[in-house]
Each structure stands twice: as structure tokens, then as C-alpha cells.
Amino acid sequence: MAALQARRVLLTGSNRGIGLELVRQLLGGPHPPTHVFATCRDPEGERGKELRDLASKHPNLVLVKLDVANPSAIVNAAKIVEEKLNGAGLNLLINNAGIFTPVSLETVDSEEMIRAYKTNAVGPLLMAQAFLPLLKKAAQDSKEKRLSCNKAAIINISTLLGSIERTPESYFKPVISYRCSKAALNMLTRCQALTYSEAGILCVALHPGWVKTDMGTQEADLTVDTSVRGLLSVLPILSEKHSGMLLNWEGKAIPW
Numbered sequence: 184m185a186a187l188q189a190r191r192v193l194l195t196g197s198n199r200g201i202g203l204e205l206v207r208q209l210l211g212g213p214h215p216p217t218h219v220f221a222t223c224r225d226p227e228g229e230r231g232k233e234l235r236d237l238a239s240k241h242p243n244l245v246l247v248k249l250d251v252a253n254p255s256a257i258v259n260a261a262k263i264v265e266e267k268l269n270g271a272g273l274n275l276l277i278n279n280a281g282i283f284t285p286v287s288l289e290t291v292d293s294e295e296m297i298r299a300y301k302t303n304a305v306g307p308l309l310m311a312q313a314f315l316p317l318l319k320k321a322a323q324d325s326k327e328k329r330l331s332c333n334k335a336a337i338i339n340i341s342t343l344l345g346s347i348e349r350t351p352e353s354y355f356k357p358v359i360s361y362r363c364s365k366a367a368l369n370m371l372t373r374c375q376a377l378t379y380s381e382a383g384i385l386c387v388a389l390h391p392g393w394v395k396t397d398m399g400t401q402e403a404d405l406t407v408d409t410s411v412r413g414l415l416s417v418l419p420i421l422s423e424k425h426s427g428m429l430l431n432w433e434g435k436a437i438p439w
């Protein structure tokens with residue numbers, strides 16, 4: 184099976200849950216990247232401790248402070264990463280940070296809708312804008328002709344709950360702000376794919392499964408280890424034919 188060989192990777196929300204496990208498995212994989220930029224809101228504080236422990240063992244792990252709901256923080260982080268890359272491009276941007284609030288149509292309010300959109304949809308949009316020059320650079324420098332995660336890619340971690348077609352079967356969990364913001368992320372992914380493929384950048388949305396994390400709770404189906412192993416085995420097989428699609432952690436397409 185093909186292995187992921189992206190050299191320079193950046194992730195958001197990487198201090199716990201799926202993001203932290205992605206960092207761990209990327210560093211421990213057969214082709215560890217030369218740079219893993221693990222971003223999170225508080226790398227210096229208590230919430231960043233596990234990342235700091237990892238960084239003390241892996242010189243290729245770089246911690247960067249980044250709140251995806253703060254547009255100027257995104258611009259600053261892109262400057263820091265550009266400096267560290269010293270003329271090289273960024274191969275893989277994984278927009279993983281997300282928030283989930285158990286609100287229904289009756290209980291949701293405008294603040295909660297806006298909060299969810301800022302993190303789950305606007306954050307990934309601004310991340311792609313800010314890191315676009317570095318992604319383009321990676322695509323230009325690559326010898327690969329086809330679109331791939333090794334060359335240049337934006338992966339938006341989305342969810343089945345953002346699929347409009349599949350809503351009736353999962354509506355026992357209304358989570359309105361989460362669903363609407365992730366449906367917006369799915370639309371964003373399709374628009375990014377149509378726009379950025381010309382520059383050689385692959386854009387795909389991935390559903391990690393229902394995963395035992397703070398968000399997924401311990402009732403979930405999958406361990407974080409299984410989900411992330413699945414995601415990391417899907418990334419290397421992605422190509423043109425997956426551009427602008429929503430796939431699950433096993434590589435199966437999910438309808439919009």
C-alpha cells in the first residue's frame with residue numbers, strides 16, 4: 184500500500200484528540216515529514232503539554248500558536264511557518280480544529296451559530312488563503328504531475344453530520360450549529376477544489392468516523408488510533424478523482 188510521503192505538513196487543533204494522534208502517527212510513520220507544524224491555541228500552557236513532550240523527542244516537530252477563529256493569528260502563523268520553511272513550500276495543510284455544541288433548533292442562538300461558523304468553516308477558509316502561497320510553492324517544486332497529498336493538498340476534517348443527504352439517519356443528534364457549519368465546510372471544499380486544482384493543489388474533505396475523543400465521547404465507535412490509521416492510509420491514495428469530495432476514514436465516498 185502507498186505510504187504518505189508529504190515532507191512538510193501543518194495541522195490545526197493538534198494538542199488533543201484526532202489532531203494530536205495525527206501528529207503522533209505522522210512522526211512515528213515510515214516516512215516522517217521533515218517538518219510537522221503542530222498548531223494549537225496554547226502551546227506554552229497546560230493544554231500543550233503532550234505536544235511539548237513530543238517536540239522534546241522529535242526535532243522535526245515545530246509548535247506554533249494558532250487560534251483558527253482569529254484571522255490575524257492565522258496571518259501571523261503563516262509568516263512564522265514561511266520563515267521556518269526557508270524557501271520551501273508546504274505540502275499538506277490539515278484543517279482539523281473544530282468545535283461541537285449540543286444545541287437543537289429550539290436552543291441555538293445567533294452567537295452559537297457564528298461561533299461554530301468562525302471555527303469550523305471560516306477558519307479553514309482563512310487558513311487556505313494564508314497558506315496558499317506556500318502550498319503553491321510546494322506544487323511548483325514537485326516533480327509529480329498528478330494531484331496528491333505528497334505534492335500539495337488541503338484536507339478539511341469534516342463529518343457525516345454535514346452531509347445533507349444523510350441527515351435523516353443521524354438527526355437523533357440535532358447539533359444545528361455543528362451540522363450547518365460543517366455543511367458549509369463541505370461546500371468550501373468543493374469550491375477550493377475547483378479553484379486550486381489549476382495550481383496543482385488537491386482539496387478533499389474527510390470524515391474521521393465517530394471517534395472516542397472529548398468531542399466524540401467514550402461512547403463512540405472508533406478509537407482515535409484506528410481512525411487516524413485509517414485517515415493516514417487514505418491520504419496517500421487521494422488523487423484527481425477525489426478532488427472536491429467528502430470521503431470517510433476508510434476512503435469511501437459520502438454523498439453531500
Ligand code: NDP
Pocket residue numbers: 195196197198199200201202223224225230249250251252253278279280281282302340341342343390391392393394395396397398399400403
Ligand atoms: P476534540 O474536541 O477532541 O479536539 C478539538 C481540537 O480542536 C482541540 O485541539 C481544540 O483545541 C481545537 N480547537 C477548537 N477550537 C479551536 C480554535 N478556535 N483554534 C484552534 N484550535 C481549536 O475533537 P476531535 O479531535 O474529536 O475532532 C477533530 C476534528 O474531527 C474536528 O474538526 C471534528 O469536527 C471532526 N470530527 C470528529 C468526530 C468525532 O467523533 N470525534 C466525528 C466527525 C468529525 P483546545 O484544546 O484549545 O480546545
